Amino acid sequence: MVARHIRMERQSDKSKSIAMVEGGTDIKRFKQYVDDTKCILVNCWGRPKALEAISLLEQKPPAGLVAFLDADFDRMLNRLCEDARVIYSERHDFDLDWITVDLLALYLEQVGDDSKVAAHGGASAIFDKIVDGLRPISSARHLNAKRLIPHKVSELNAGDYFVTFAVDLDKYLDDLLGKATVGERQKAALKTAIESNAQAGHDLLQFTNGHDFHCALGAALRSELGARKEAQSYGSECELHFRLVFDNERFRDTMLYKHILRWEKANSGFFVLKDQLRPPLAPQKAA
Incomplete structure (x- = not known):
């Protein structure tokens, strides 16, 4: 069960983010942008299992959890999962976004x-x-x-x-x-x-x-x-x-990138992206 696996990951390492994805192809898609020293990518073996795990983890949700899922037809059918931990593709799926x-x-x-x-x-x-x-x-x-x-x-x-x-x-x-x-x-x-x-x-x-x-x-x-x-x-x-x-510059242009930055800001101490993908810090004003 995916939910049990995620709880085990959280127990074994409390410092890393956990990013759920639908399958092996998405592991390959996202690994070039994800800092594996700060974030664990978890293969959910399909979209239904990912959504089931999100639902099961509503009770006592693990800290630092995020899911990257295809919208599929759920946006058209007004049945997207209303959960701050879920970041959906902008189009039908991430393949089309790319x-x-x-x-x-x-x-x-x-x-x-x-x-x-x-x-x-x-x-x-x-x-x-x-x-x-x-x-x-x-x-x-x-x-x-x-x-x-x-x-x-x-x-x-x-x-x-x-x-x-x-x-x-x-x-x-x-x-x-x-x-x-x-x-x-x-x-x-x-x-x-x-x-x-x-x-x-x-x-x-x-x-x-x-x-x-x-x-x-x-x-x-x-x-x-x-x-x-x-x-x-x-x-x-x-x-x-x-x-x-699909290089870093194109990735920075996606809504997914912007949503991840917002998630990181809302989940203090947890990170997903590699450092080179982060916006440069604003220079400090002289006193």
Whole structure:
């Protein structure tokens, strides 16, 4: 149990902050910014377990505890955990937070075909085309989060259905339903529900899953935006590349950075960030 592990960490070392993250990928994401002499990163093995642990630790909460969690659809559904110890992603998730337009432009410059990228309007237009094209898959995830469809959407790779900046919804539904016994009328109703929800006025930065974006970008780099090999353009590979080049200056521009500084100020004696990431101290005025 995550809560028990955190209590054990606090008992063994009362001086360090404890930062909860959703999984191993987030350990890799945050370790370059976190001072491991002052803060312990704890893998919660999934967002639900992290939220469960936060709830269990409301009674006699350990000092110096903070959690970095994806908002997922909770911001859209007005069900964010109202707890000062929880710092959420600004967009749907931290993967999407890390995809800035300037970073996407640098990435496309390195791995895309210049003429193809230009033909699609450059990085900003391509970002918009991808989040817009992903609407049906984002819609299915959203309906699943609302418990309106029972099918397991997380196991499908968005890149397998993303062609010419659009989702092949019929193919997606075939794979989503799999071997389930679903009649044509039910399948048609599900398609209509996904399409209708997809075209609602959602904030696409909250609606779009960052991993889906990476998978769709990888698919586009194999065709519309370049000629990459499949092994070079898996969603996990694109995600890795963005993490690698998300440097300290870009991190300082995030809301996450500002929230961590506020948390440190409110939790005197506990620290998360490496010293080089801290704002310089204001010079002392002469007496």
